Amino acid sequence: MSEVEKKPCAIAPFECQHDVDDWPGSPQLTSGHLAVSNRSWRTQWPQIDLSPCNKCNLCLLYCPDAAIVKNADGFPQIDGDWCKGCGICAVECPKQCVRMIDEEQRIAR
Ligand code: SF4
Ligand code: SF4
Numbered sequence: 323m324s325e326v327e328k329k330p331c332a333i334a335p336f337e338c339q340h341d342v343d344d345w346p347g348s349p350q351l352t353s354g355h356l357a358v359s360n361r362s363w364r365t366q367w368p369q370i371d372l373s374p375c376n377k378c379n380l381c382l383l384y385c386p387d388a389a390i391v392k393n394a395d396g397f398p399q400i401d402g403d404w405c406k407g408c409g410i411c412a413v414e415c416p417k418q419c420v421r422m423i424d425e426e427q428r429i430a431r
Pocket of ligand 1: 368384386387388389390404406
């Protein structure tokens with residue numbers, strides 16, 4: 323099998339640890355920090371109930387900010403810095419695992 327040419331990650335317009343073969347994943351600077359966190363202005367948070375989750379990965383694929391990664395068990399895990407609270411993952415999840423809640427409500431817990 324011929325070696326596939328690796329292209330830079332197209333997700334983030336800055337230096338990124340990921341290439342296209344690593345996607346999906348959270349765009350990060352090589353320092354390990356995100357260039358701009360969405361945490362400060364997000365008003366909604368995707369609360370996930372993993373009990374009905376079938377690990378289909380649709381939430382990872384549809385997240386426009388690649389803010390969802392898989393944990394060691396293959397379940398989705400949301401990056402609190404990168405998620406902007408758009409709610410697309412809640413709409414696309416076929417198992418209704420994701421419920422959008424107020425960010426203030428999450429912080430108060
Ligand atoms: S709310 Fe939007 S940005 Fe946050 S994890 Fe879901 S799809 Fe991604
Ligand atoms: S879309 Fe829903 S069922 Fe699929 S991995 Fe994400 S949370 Fe689990």
